[in-house]
Amino acid sequence: MSYLVFVSHSGEDTWIARKISAECQAVGAETFLDETQIAVGARFEQDILEALRRANEFVVLVTP
Numbered sequence: 115m116s117y118l119v120f121v122s123h124s125g126e127d128t129w130i131a132r133k134i135s136a137e138c139q140a141v142g143a144e145t146f147l148d149e150t151q152i153a154v155g156a157r158f159e160q161d162i163l164e165a166l167r168r169a170n171e172f173v174v175l176v177t178p
Contacts, residue, residue, distance in 0.1 A: 120169035
């Protein structure tokens with residue numbers, strides 16, 4: 115079973131969310147970023163909730 119880190123961010127923080135995701139992956143964790151994990155037209159809300167249930171960690175980037 116892999117270790118899943120859910121990275122939550124706003125559009126303006128996409129660059130840092132990608133960096134956090136890459137660093138987590140570099141040490142062996144799987145990450146969830148909506149932009150890379152959810153296809154256009156998919157069940158967005160359902161996919162998010164499912165990923166949150168599976169996540170071992172939840173990282174929230176808060177933009178002022």
